[in-house]
Amino acid sequence: SYVLTQPPSVSVAPGQTARITCGGNNIGSKSVHWYQQKPGQAPVLVVYDDSDRPSGIPERFSGSNSGNTATLTISRVEAGDEADYYCQVWDSSSDHPGVFGGGTKLTVL
Amino acid sequence: EVQLVESGGGLVKPGGSLRLSCAASGFTFSSYSMNWVRQAPGKGLEWVSSISSSSSYIYYADSVKGRFTISRDNAKNSLYLQMNSLRAEDTAVYYCARARSTTGTTYWFDPWGQGTLVTVSS
Numbered sequence: 211s212y213v214l215t216q217p218p219s220v221s222v223a224p225g226q227t228a229r230i231t232c233g234g235n236n237i238g239s240k241s242v243h244w245y246q247q248k249p250g251q252a253p254v255l256v257v258y259d260d261s262d263r264p265s266g267i268p269e270r271f272s273g274s275n276s277g278n279t280a281t282l283t284i285s286r287v288e289a290g291d292e293a294d295y296y297c298q299v300w301d302s303s304s305d306h307p308g309v310f311g312g313g314t315k316l317t318v319l
Numbered sequence: 320e321v322q323l324v325e326s327g328g329g330l331v332k333p334g335g336s337l338r339l340s341c342a343a344s345g346f347t348f349s350s351y352s353m354n355w356v357r358q359a360p361g362k363g364l365e366w367v368s369s370i371s372s373s374s375s376y377i378y379y380a381d382s383v384k385g386r387f388t389i390s391r392d393n394a395k396n397s398l399y400l401q402m403n404s405l406r407a408e409d410t411a412v413y414y415c416a417r418a419r420s421t422t423g424t425t426y427w428f429d430p431w432g433q434g435t436l437v438t439v440s441s
Contacts, residue, residue: 211381243427245364252414253356253364255429259421264429296364300425306380307426308354308366 212301214311221317228284230314232297235278240299242280244273247313248293256295257282284316292318321345321430323415328435335405335439341398341415341432349393352376352418354428355400357411357437365411368400369418369426383409405439412436 215233222228232242242260245253255264257273260280270285284291297311327339341353355367368389369378377389388401398415413435416428 241422241425243425245428247364252431252433253428254431255427258419258427258429259425294363298364298366298427300427302424306366306378306384308356308369308378308380310356310364310366313363 211304211306212299212309214297214299214309216295216297216311216314218312219315219317221319222284222287223319224287224289226287228287228291228316230282230284230295230297230316232280232282232311233278234280234299237278237280237299238276240275240301242273242275243298244271244282245296245298246291246293247296253296287316287318289318292316321417323417323430323432325413325415325432325435328413328437330438330440331405332441333406333439336401336403337405337437339400339402339413339415339435339437341400343396343398343417346417348391348396349373352420352426353391353398354416354418354426355389355398356414356416356428356431357409358414358434359408359411362411367413370398402437405437407439410437410439 244257247253260275261273354369386404416431418426420426
């Protein structure tokens with residue numbers, strides 16, 4: 211089955227740019243979706259189809275996907291961005307198509 | 320407002336059964352695929368199961384296949400997860416989530432319910 215690999219943690223100072231990666235075999239050929247989860251809350255979609263933002267998500271959140279790595283970029287990081295972030299793909303060739311990465315804890319220093 | 324509300328969680332002994340429900344409102348439930356996703360305490364998200372809008376296509380994670388059954392009642396705007404032969408490792412918060420797609424070949428999950436906690440312990 212398809213495997214997505216994320217770094218366990220990323221740290222960044224307020225106002226700087228955070229980049230969270232999601233690795234997978236030829237992931238550039240798939241669409242990648244990203245979720246933010248704060249403690250005690252349900253996940254919230256922040257990027258879908260590699261780089262599209264749902265309504266209500268700040269422009270500071272952006273995504274890219276090429277080769278074997280997809281990246282969620284958060285510009286001008288704020289304290290409120292501290293959360294766990296998960297990438298996800300739908301592997302339509304599989305009998306169990308839903309796949310999540312292991313998650314990345316973003317710490318705002 | 321699009322809303323998903325899960326219920327049915329609780330404490331169950333190993334080997335026992337539980338049925339989760341997810342009540343949907345604010346959208347045309349019968350037009351969307353739906354999913355269950357779980358999260359063990361302190362762990363990441365794990366996709367569990369998916370059901371298409373008309374129940375024609377159903378998928379399960381290997382970890383639950385043969386023990387869990389997903390179903391839906393479009394007349395009642397409700398999604399279900401029947402969980403049998405429960406194990407300690409099934410302990411988790413279970414979320415229902417609506418599937419969205421623009422192409423029909425990839426799906427993302429939006430929105431999510433608030434989750435219901437299932438604890439499997441003797």
